[in-house]
Amino acid sequence: MVRSISLNIYADEQMGLKYDDHEFLAIGILLIPEAKHDKIINDLLNLRCLNEKNTHGWYWNYEDCPAKDICKPMYHKYNNVEIHYKKIKNHDSRFKIAKRWLRYVKSETIPFSILYINLTNLSAERFGQELWHQNVYNRFFRTNLKFALRTFFFNGSYDKIVVNAIFHDMSEGLKKHSYFEIKNPKKVEKELNGNLLGGKHVIMPDKVTFIESDHKKSDSKKESQLVQLTDLLLGVVTQNIFYTARNNNAKKELAMIIRPVIVDFFENPYRGFYYKRNISFFPKYPIQDAEFMFQDLEGSIRIETRKNLFYRDISLKMPSVREKGQLSLESWFDKA
Numbered sequence: 001m002v003r004s005i006s007l008n009i010y011a012d013e014q015m016g017l018k019y020d021d022h023e024f025l026a027i028g029i030l031l032i033p034e035a036k037h038d039k040i041i042n043d044l045l046n047l048r049c050l051n052e053k054n055t056h057g058w059y060w061n062y063e064d065c066p067a068k069d070i071c072k073p074m075y076h077k078y079n080n081v082e083i084h085y086k087k088i089k090n091h092d093s094r095f096k097i098a099k100r101w102l103r104y105v106k107s108e109t110i111p112f113s114i115l116y117i118n119l120t121n122l123s124a125e126r127f128g129q130e131l132w133h134q135n136v137y138n139r140f141f142r143t144n145l146k147f148a149l150r151t152f153f154f155n156g157s158y159d160k161i162v163v164n165a166i167f168h169d170m171s172e173g174l175k176k177h178s179y180f181e182i183k184n185p186k187k188v189e190k191e192l193n194g195n196l197l198g199g200k201h202v203i204m205p206d207k208v209t210f211i212e213s214d215h216k217k218s219d220s221k222k223e224s225q226l227v228q229l230t231d232l233l234l235g236v237v238t239q240n241i242f243y244t245a246r247n248n249n250a251k252k253e254l255a256m257i258i259r260p261v262i263v264d265f266f267e268n269p270y271r272g273f274y275y276k277r278n279i280s281f282f283p284k285y286p287i288q289d290a291e292f293m294f295q296d297l298e299g300s301i302r303i304e305t306r307k308n309l310f311y312r313d314i315s316l317k318m319p320s321v322r323e324k325g326q327l328s329l330e331s332w333f334d335k336a
């Protein structure tokens with residue numbers, strides 16, 4: 001019997017990250033099994049209702065809200081906000097929903113994989129702004145996706161993976177290059193199937209679907225929730241590692257929610273893989289002949305098994321933050 005799993009992929013990117021004197025590009029994906037997809041979206045939506053007395057969950061319109069008597073139209077307006085990491089500034093409803101969502105990512109162990117490309121070691125400046133997306137993003141988008149599919153699902157668990165759809169945050173830069181949208185998914189399929197043994201195989205969708213992360217502007221309100229979650233998770237993981245927002249207490253507080261997951265992952269990546277989590281950096285050393293490396297990546301996935309080029313031995317730039325009157329999470333873990 002063929003053991004098969006169907007998934008949706010949600011993807012987002014982050015550019016211009018600095019760590020010491022190195023520049024990074026981040027590619028983050030969530031891998032959502034079809035069997036859990038509807039429940040996860042409903043849970044995310046219900047977490048939007050911040051009215052503690054309401055037991056009915058989230059309704060888009062105040063008029064439909066079963067808790068109408070103890071609710072207000074303006075709460076629906078506030079809670080209907082796009083959860084966009086960049087826009088988090090204070091302890092408003094966006095922050096409160098983000099906090100709930102991140103706790104949910106932990107408790108439900110939502111599968112994710114984040115790849116930080118060390119552009120300085122890649123000498124990526126030689127490729128110019130236009131070619132970045134063609135050469136660097138396209139290739140490492142595949143690298144990250146292939147790694148996650150193989151490690152999370154082909155590792156003894158499944159013989160066949162069907163990726164129903166890849167949703168990507170609307171990005172004009174990427175959309176301009178039809179290569180990413182049209183050719184990249186099938187290229188993943190070809191590369192992965194060429195290297196899998198024992199009848200294992202993957203089926204990829206025909207194209208990447210670009211959607212608006214803001215559900216108020218989106219054709220698929222529900223899928224936009226998971227694009228927002230991808231953006232949020234990528235934002236807080238990056239905040240811990242790169243300390244991107246040094247004077248934003250709300251962001252620090254959110255970063256602390258996910259911090260134990262990151263610390264635990266770097267301590268024991270193999271346990272992390274078991275929980276379908278990955279955070280990787282690439283490459284560890286400067287690669288002089290990037291063209292050669294790209295050819296290698298094109299032709300095979302050999303480079304992914306060269307462990308010395310992937311690395312995870314980094315320290316978190318963001319210092320541990322205490323919530324008012326509470327011990328920091330780390331000190332709690334030290335005691336436990």
Ligand SMILES: [Zn+2]
Pocket residue numbers: 051054062065066067068071072075076
């Ligand atoms: Zn309500």
